[in-house]
Amino acid sequence: MPTTAPEVHRGLAGVVVDTTGISTVIPETNSLTYRGYPVQDLAAHRSFEEVAYLLWHGELPDGAQLREFRARERALRPLDRTTAELLAKLPETCHPMDVLRTAVSFFGAEDPTEDDGRPASGLAKSLTLLAKLPTVVAADQRRRRGLAPIAPDPDLGHAENFFHMCFGAVPAPEVVRCFEVSLVLYAEHSFNASTFTARVVTSTLSDLYSAVTAAIGALKGPLHGGANEAVMHMLEEIGDPARAADWLDDALAAKRKVMGFGHRVYKHGDSRVPIMQAALDELVALAADPGTTRLAALHAALREAVLDRKGIHPNLDYPAGLAYHLMGFDTPVFTPLFVMSRVTGWTAHITEQLAHNALIRPLASYDGPEQRPVPASA
C-alpha cells in the first residue's frame, strides 16, 4: 500500500503546538500584548518590575504587592562568595553569554530547595534569577575592563542599580528610562526559539535552572538574541552612512543576512520597534555629539536601504543594539542584557508548561538509507 510522505514543517514555521495565556503577537495589526495589556502602554507607564510581576502572576501588582516584590528583589541581588569566585575564574576569552549560562547552571547546583514543580517554588527561583543575573552581568563587564565589581545598592531600583553596578554611577533619567523600555519590550514574545527551548526542557519534568540554562544557549545565536550584538558589529563594519547602500548590495549579493532585520512572525514590521526607536531617538538627542549623530545617520541609512532593496523591516534588536552602545555597554554584553529581561518570560512559560504538561516530542520524516543488512566485519 503506497504511503504518502508526511508534510514537513521545517523550523516549525506556522505550527501551533500549544496554548498560552502569557502573551500574544497579532501580526496583522502589528500588536503584542502581555496578559492582555498592549506592550506599548506597559512600556510607557509601567516599570520592568511591574511587568515581571504581571508575567508571573497574571495581573499587575497593587501598591503593597509591588513594595513586597521590590524588597524581595533587592535582598536577593548580592552574589555569594563561591559564585563570585567561580565566575572570576572563567577565561576572559569566553563570551559573556557563556558566563551567564554557567552562572545559572551554578545557581541550580547550589540551590538546596527541591524543584517540586509547585508554582510558588518556581516563582521564588525565578525572582532569584531576576535579581542576581544583573549582578553577574555587571561584574563580568567590569572584570573584562580590569575593574573590581561594585556591590548592588538596595536603595536603587532594578534599572538604576544595574547602571550603578556597571559604571559606579546612575545616568540621566532619560537613559535609565530607555533601558527600562528595552527590558519591558524584551521580556516576553510567546513561543520564540529560546522560550520554546525552555518549554521543551520543562516538558521532560527537568528543573527550572536546566530549562533557563538551555534557553540562554538558544538565545545566544545570531538568528535570535545574538542579533543585537551582531547589529553593532555590522554598523562598525559599515562605518559611514554614505557606504550603507553599497555595503548592503554587497552583503545581499554574498547572501548574508542583515542583522536586526526580518522576523519569523512579523512580516510588516515588529510592533516593538517604534517604541524602542523613539527611546533611541531621545538618547541620540541627549548625547548631541558628532560621533553619535553620525552613528544614528548610519543606522537610519541602512534601515532605509534594507526596506528599499528587500522590503524587510527592522526587528527589536536593531534599535536596541545601538541604544545599548550609546548607554555605554560593551558590545558582547548586549545579549546578556536581553537575558536579564527575557528570564521573566521564560520562567512564566516554565510555570505554564508545568500547569498542563505534555512531553514535547515531535516526529521527523526519515530520508536516510533504506533498511539494509549489517555487513560482516572485516
Ligand code: ACO
Ligand atoms: N537579511 C536578508 N534577508 C533576509 C533577512 C535578513 N535579515 N531576513 C529575511 N530575509 C530574507 C531571506 O533571505 C528570505 O529570502 P528568500 O525567500 O529570497 O530566500 C526571506 O527573507 C525569508 O527569510 P527566512 O529566513 O526564511 O525567514 P525566517 O522567518 O525563517 O527568518 C529570521 C526569520 C531568522 C529572524 C531572519 O529574518 C533573520 O535571519 N534575520 C536576521 C537575524 C535577526 O535579526 N534575528 C533577530 C530576530 S528577532 C529577536 O530575536 C528579538
